[in-house]
Amino acid sequence: MSKQIKICILIVIILAAAGIGAIFLLQNIHPDGRIARIYHHGECIETIDLDQVREAYEFTVAGENGAYNTIRVEPGRIAIIQASCPDKVCVHMGYISDSAAPITCLPNEVVIRITGKDTDGPDAVAQGGIPLRLDTVFGIFPVQVN
Numbered sequence: 001m002s003k004q005i006k007i008c009i010l011i012v013i014i015l016a017a018a019g020i021g022a023i024f025l026l027q028n029i030h031p032d033g034r035i036a037r038i039y040h041h042g043e044c045i046e047t048i049d050l051d052q053v054r055e056a057y058e059f060t061v062a063g064e065n066g067a068y069n070t071i072r073v074e075p076g077r078i079a080i081i082q083a084s085c086p087d088k089v090c091v092h093m094g095y096i097s098d099s100a101a102p103i104t105c106l107p108n109e110v111v112i113r114i115t116g117k118d119t120d121g122p123d124a125v126a127q128g129g130i131p132l133r134l135d136t137v138f139g140i141f142p143v144q145v146n
Helices: 003-027 134-138
Strands: 035-040 043-049 057-062 068-074 077-083 103-105 110-115
Antiparallel strands (some): 035 043, 035 110, 057 068, 068 077, 103 110
């Protein structure tokens, strides 16, 4: 391998490591707090400020035909600990404490999403403020979604 190729590979590795490190650092910064929003059938049924929780507690979201999800809230984190769904993917997701990925129970239509305190409304993409350019994301033809 030539020296130029080695340098290019090294630069790519350094940039990738820096990008991954930045993602991990930024996803755990919550300047405006962490709010857990629990949705059932698409409607927000509970809002919990995870930064204000001092003691752990549990509650159950009941659905049709005996469906249920038991949710455990602890200081700074939240999880579904029991569910009536057959696959229990929502239970196996464990605790979440940031907005990286929501907990979702598709059979019972329960979603737990963590957001900041001032994010009740639609985001900029939903409002049409930021065009999505697929060519910059996937390197394909330009498409603008409004």
